[in-house]
Amino acid sequence: MTSTGWVQAQQMHFSAPLALKSGAVLPPYSLTYETHGTLNAARSNAVLVCHALNASHHLAGTDAQGKLGWWDNLIGPGKALDTDKFFVIGVNNPGSCFGSTGPMDVHPLTGAIYGADFPVVTVQDWVDAQVRLVQALGIQQLAAVLGGSLGGMQALDWTLRHSDKLRHCVAVATAPNLSAQNIAFNEVARRAIVTDPDFHGGHYIAKGVVPKRGLRVARMIGHITYLAGDAMELKFGRELKATDLGYSTQDVEFQVESYLRHQGDKFSDYFDANTYLLITRALDYFDPAREVNGDLTRAFASAQQNRFLLVSFSTDWRFSPARSREIVKALVDNRIRVSYAEIDAPHGHDAFLLDDPRYHAVMRAYFERMANEAVTA
Amino acid sequence: MSERKDLELIADLVPTGSRVLDLGCGDGELLAFLRDHKNCTGYGIELDDTNLLASARRGIDVIQLNLEDGLALFDDRSFDVVLQLDTLQHLRNTEKMLRETARVGRIGIVSFPNFAHWPNRLHVLQGRMPVTRALPYAWYDTPNIRVGTFADFDLLAHKCGLGVTDSFGLQAGQVVRTWPNLRASVAVFKFEQN
Numbered sequence: 001m002t003s004t005g006w007v008q009a010q011q012m013h014f015s016a017p018l019a020l021k022s023g024a025v026l027p028p029y030s031l032t033y034e035t036h037g038t039l040n041a042a043r044s045n046a047v048l049v050c051h052a053l054n055a056s057h058h059l060a061g062t063d064a065q066g067k068l069g070w071w072d073n074l075i076g077p078g079k080a081l082d083t084d085k086f087f088v089i090g091v092n093n094p095g096s097c098f099g100s101t102g103p104m105d106v107h108p109l110t111g112a113i114y115g116a117d118f119p120v121v122t123v124q125d126w127v128d129a130q131v132r133l134v135q136a137l138g139i140q141q142l143a144a145v146l147g148g149s150l151g152g153m154q155a156l157d158w159t160l161r162h163s164d165k166l167r168h169c170v171a172v173a174t175a176p177n178l179s180a181q182n183i184a185f186n187e188v189a190r191r192a193i194v195t196d197p198d199f200h201g202g203h204y205i206a207k208g209v210v211p212k213r214g215l216r217v218a219r220m221i222g223h224i225t226y227l228a229g230d231a232m233e234l235k236f237g238r239e240l241k242a243t244d245l246g247y248s249t250q251d252v253e254f255q256v257e258s259y260l261r262h263q264g265d266k267f268s269d270y271f272d273a274n275t276y277l278l279i280t281r282a283l284d285y286f287d288p289a290r291e292v293n294g295d296l297t298r299a300f301a302s303a304q305q306n307r308f309l310l311v312s313f314s315t316d317w318r319f320s321p322a323r324s325r326e327i328v329k330a331l332v333d334n335r336i337r338v339s340y341a342e343i344d345a346p347h348g349h350d351a352f353l354l355d356d357p358r359y360h361a362v363m364r365a366y367f368e369r370m371a372n373e374a375v376t377a
Numbered sequence: 378m379s380e381r382k383d384l385e386l387i388a389d390l391v392p393t394g395s396r397v398l399d400l401g402c403g404d405g406e407l408l409a410f411l412r413d414h415k416n417c418t419g420y421g422i423e424l425d426d427t428n429l430l431a432s433a434r435r436g437i438d439v440i441q442l443n444l445e446d447g448l449a450l451f452d453d454r455s456f457d458v459v460l461q462l463d464t465l466q467h468l469r470n471t472e473k474m475l476r477e478t479a480r481v482g483r484i485g486i487v488s489f490p491n492f493a494h495w496p497n498r499l500h501v502l503q504g505r506m507p508v509t510r511a512l513p514y515a516w517y518d519t520p521n522i523r524v525g526t527f528a529d530f531d532l533l534a535h536k537c538g539l540g541v542t543d544s545f546g547l548q549a550g551q552v553v554r555t556w557p558n559l560r561a562s563v564a565v566f567k568f569e570q571n
Binding site: 307325328335337338339342358361362368 | 396418420426429430433434436437438439440441442450451452455
């Protein structure tokens with residue numbers, strides 16, 4: 001199957017500040033986005049794809065740096081989300097570090113780098129920013145919003161507060177909120193960053209340093225939680241790096257250590273520490289039931305007109321199938337149209353980025369029906 | 378051909394415009410038929426990946442669940458009709474599922490292969506387990522973990538307090554109301570909450 005080819009990132013500037021959920025305001029900002037396929041004359045075939053923690057607007061194809069998009073196995077000509085049929089939009093959320101305004105940028109009023117002063121952003125704030133972008137692109141109603149993990153939370157939020165602006169919500173490996181265990185993992189990652197001597201209260205750029213040690217550890221712990229224990233056992237087992245034990249407490253002895261350190265090193269080279277703090281906090285905060293006395297069913301009452309596809313993976317212990325079933329229940333209680341697939345896959349949370357044939361077949365079937373449906377909006 | 382008819386004969390029991398839950402919906406054929414011909418809405422429940430995909434391709438709203446885990450997802454009386462067609466013989470917890478079916482739906486419709494159909498009796502008289510259209514598997518290689526008869530179900534329905542409002546057999550695309558326990562390969566029961 002072919003890829004979508006070369007893709008050029010685009011920028012859109014928003015001169016009106018964005019009112020944030022916290023009560024703070026994001027001063028004029030820019031969003032980086034990319035598009036695939038062609039918007040049809042009725043402007044009814046647009047699909048917005050929301051990214052999770054460490055991804056970006058770059059969904060598919062090859063960008064100017066020669067990098068393949070993070071969901072290239074799903075999105076492209078002839079693929080499950082077929083860009084011959086749909087106009088697909090990827091957008092980098094504000095606060096991230098891949099082109100949209102974030103903590104590494106300069107505050108337009110003070111002239112100083114935001115750093116730790118970048119306002120705390122929530123899933124809702126990102127969705128509000130996405131709504132503006134979609135409107136600026138001349139789209140009144142999206143065919144669908146799609147996302148996995150934290151991206152799935154954004155897709156759900158669209159139906160909670162902007163249900164008239166989309167028809168379908170496709171939310172993969174996601175949850176109605178984070179569990180205490182999930183928040184705990186996020187907190188360990190944040191403490192690793194914040195206690196790095198190079199963090200400087202979040203104003204490390206001004207000091208000309210990067211808290212790489214903290215970022216590495218944050219990524220290492222995150223990475224463990226994205227994998228299933230069995231898959232890790234299968235991939236690494238107790239395999240040693242050398243032929244024999246080195247009797248060292250600090251050198252790499254086991255292959256799994258080597259792998260995690262490599263992942264940590266790679267990550268610390270491209271990811272911003274303040275962005276990591278912001279995004280994990282947005283994950284912690286997402287909890288649509290909280291505003292309606294913990295009643296998720298009531299939270300989804302607004303989504304009557306939307307149709308949903310939810311997908312979870314059997315070995316995903318970070319966003320487990322039970323969490324997706326909570327969402328299914330809330331939708332069913334509201335008599336909202338929903339399909340739900342529980343994919344028996346060994347790869348843990350990471351499965352949503354892989355190309356398991358059962359998973360992609362369900363996604364393809366759903367998007368094909370969507371492409372064929374009459375638009376009555 | 379008769380399968381097609383069976384589907385339509387069962388669809389006849391479903392009131393137009395019903396909200397339907399189809400437990401073990403298979404490839405979604407009946408739900409698609411009810412949607413297209415009787416203006417029904419609702420969900421299919423299916424465990425099998427291949428069936429789930431086939432249902433999704435038909436545009437059915439299908440939820441992947443193991444029925445053995447019960448129907449906690451669904452509130453009391455949240456559907457007009459709950460269908461449990463050709464499913465009962467695969468379930469370990471038959472009685473629990475029947476009670477759940479009655480709890481969730483105003484009307485329950487159950488169908489299953491009738492072991493007392495006369496050719497089956499002949500097989501057993503000859504000392505062999507039957508292999509027929511309705512029971513197509515060899516005894517050592519069957520997904521059916523139990524077999525029952527029209528008459529047996531009547532007793533179970535009574536025990537579970539189901540108000541049976543209609544019951545009949547299906548044989549070669551025909552409704553069988555005379556001696557269904559002997560003359561029909563498939564048993565159909567419809568019950569309603571009082």
